[in-house]
Amino acid sequence: MEYAVRGTVVIAADRINDELKAEQSMGAESKYKFQKIIYTNIGNPQSVGQQPLTWPRQVLALIDLPDEEGINHPNIQNIFPSDAIARARTIKIGLGGNGSGAYSHSKGIKMFREDVCTFLQNRDGIDVPTDVENIFLSNGASAAIFNLLTSLIADNKCGIMIPIPQYPIYSASVEQLGGQKVGYYLDEKNKWNLSIDELERSLKEALENGTNVVAFVLINPGNPTGAVLTKQTVQDVVKFCSKHNLVLLADEVYQENVYNEQDKFYSCKRAAYDCGLLETNSIELASFHSTSKGVFGECGRRGGYMELTGFDENIKNQLYKLASASLCSTVNGQCMTSLMCRGPSPDDVSYESHEKEKLDIFNSLKKRSKIVNDGLNSIDGFSCQPAQGAMYCFPSIDNMPMKAINEAAEQNITPDTLYALSLLERTGICVVPASGFGQRPGRYGFRTTFLPSEDDMAYSVNAMKDHHKEFCQKYA
Numbered sequence: 001m002e003y004a005v006r007g008t009v010v011i012a013a014d015r016i017n018d019e020l021k022a023e024q025s026m027g028a029e030s031k032y033k034f035q036k037i038i039y040t041n042i043g044n045p046q047s048v049g050q051q052p053l054t055w056p057r058q059v060l061a062l063i064d065l066p067d068e069e070g071i072n073h074p075n076i077q078n079i080f081p082s083d084a085i086a087r088a089r090t091i092k093i094g095l096g097g098n099g100s101g102a103y104s105h106s107k108g109i110k111m112f113r114e115d116v117c118t119f120l121q122n123r124d125g126i127d128v129p130t131d132v133e134n135i136f137l138s139n140g141a142s143a144a145i146f147n148l149l150t151s152l153i154a155d156n157k158c159g160i161m162i163p164i165p166q167y168p169i170y171s172a173s174v175e176q177l178g179g180q181k182v183g184y185y186l187d188e189k190n191k192w193n194l195s196i197d198e199l200e201r202s203l204k205e206a207l208e209n210g211t212n213v214v215a216f217v218l219i220n221p222g223n224p225t226g227a228v229l230t231k232q233t234v235q236d237v238v239k240f241c242s243k244h245n246l247v248l249l250a251d252e253v254y255q256e257n258v259y260n261e262q263d264k265f266y267s268c269k270r271a272a273y274d275c276g277l278l279e280t281n282s283i284e285l286a287s288f289h290s291t292s293k294g295v296f297g298e299c300g301r302r303g304g305y306m307e308l309t310g311f312d313e314n315i316k317n318q319l320y321k322l323a324s325a326s327l328c329s330t331v332n333g334q335c336m337t338s339l340m341c342r343g344p345s346p347d348d349v350s351y352e353s354h355e356k357e358k359l360d361i362f363n364s365l366k367k368r369s370k371i372v373n374d375g376l377n378s379i380d381g382f383s384c385q386p387a388q389g390a391m392y393c394f395p396s397i398d399n400m401p402m403k404a405i406n407e408a409a410e411q412n413i414t415p416d417t418l419y420a421l422s423l424l425e426r427t428g429i430c431v432v433p434a435s436g437f438g439q440r441p442g443r444y445g446f447r448t449t450f451l452p453s454e455d456d457m458a459y460s461v462n463a464m465k466d467h468h469k470e471f472c473q474k475y476a
């Protein structure tokens with residue numbers, strides 16, 4: 001299996017990073033023209049400077065501290081706001097006196113799962129049913145995705161439809177579990193939208209090849225594409241899955257990262273409800289969310305959840321058994337999921353500051369998405385679809401020199417790996433070759449996040465421009 005976001009280019013970046021540090025500590029002259037590596041390879045906001053939100057960390061700290069050092073300390077009111085103390089107290093009761101160091105129920109602490117249900121009802125509307133027994137808290141979205149794929153792939157004939165390009169957890173996990181990847185292409189020229197004709201084409205071809213296609217993956221907002229799908233498209237997808245009896249995996253970890261007011265996030269669950277598929281029990285849907293993205297960026301906490309809709313009781317029990325085999329997800333991650341789903345309420349003292357911190361991060365992400373998108377589009381030979389959502393730009397390099405393509409073949413690497421390594425050596429910017437996500441044959445490019453600081457991103461786009469000129473001259 002391959003996992004490009006931590007692959008060849010990142011390993012080279014880490015090596016150069018160590019060299020730079022060694023040179024700097026010895027005061028030696030550097031062989032590089034830059035002082036540091038700018039990591040834009042992975043959607044890990046706090047690793048590149050994003051500050052954690054204050055209130056969730058306050059609550060978490062109080063949950064972790066022994067009572068007498070925390071919620072019951074005589075001076076605690078002087079250090080922590082009253083609503084953080086009150087929430088920590090409630091959570092400690094919900095933990096059943098076990099504290100955050102004990103295993104929890106394998107689906108996660110019930111009180112937190114109830115917070116997820118409240119969040120879902122606020123998002124999709126009170127009329128869309130939720131059930132606490134259908135919520136599984138997980139170590140990020142990744143663990144839940146892997147468990148579900150494990151349950152779906154019975155043998156090497158089982159196929160999972162995945163977008164091209166896609167976030168590599170899908171290709172890697174399907175590979176690891178011995179299933180078949182059934183790719184469907186997203187339409188770059190049409191803002192990376194998907195078309196039902198292409199879904200039908202891909203499914204038909206797989207069935208003709210003898211693949212038993214069992215599930216469909218939708219990533220919305222898209223990684224690496226940044227596309228935010230319209231209401232109509234999401235409805236088309238749920239109908240497609242219902243018609244062909246495919247389990248729908250709705251990867252919605254970027255649901256808070258939608259930057260244009262006209263593009264509203266519309267969940268697969270709401271779409272299934274609006275299309276009457278919930279009422280008739282004619283879809284099996286697993287939706288995923290995470291504390292790693294949005295404005296929380298708490299990747300290291302490993303918080304997230306999976307919601308099952310329309311699954312048979314027997315299958316749910318099997319999934320529960322699978323979750324039980326790893327005992328439980330991290331309790332700190334579960335706490336963070338609860339705090340993401342239910343922040344301070346409007347009359348709490350921390351409400352305004354919490355909302356302001358969230359908005360500041362959101363606005364800065366929006367600004368950086370524009371800096372990077374505009375910057376990439378200003379490079380001769382590049383084209384980049386608008387980053388409507390998520391945390392990435394995925395430009396196409398339309399004038400990759402033939403000599404570079406040949407050189408890459410000689411080195412037994414893809415042309416965009418050659419390109420990304422050259423960009424790294426020349427500028428210190430670490431991107432992921434587009435081939436790691438899948439793309440149409442003959443297309444070349446890379447994925448960059450827009451997570452480093454506004455200054456670093458402004459430097460990066462200029463450096464990318466200079467590098468592209470040099471690269472094209474070198475291989476002219």
Ligand SMILES: Cc1ncc(COP(=O)(O)O)c(C=O)c1O
Nearest residue numbers: 043140141142167223290292304
């Ligand atoms: C589309 C998508 N799904 C899932 C994940 C996994 O995130 P986590 O396991 O941290 O929740 C990521 C991480 O970047 C992602 O981009």
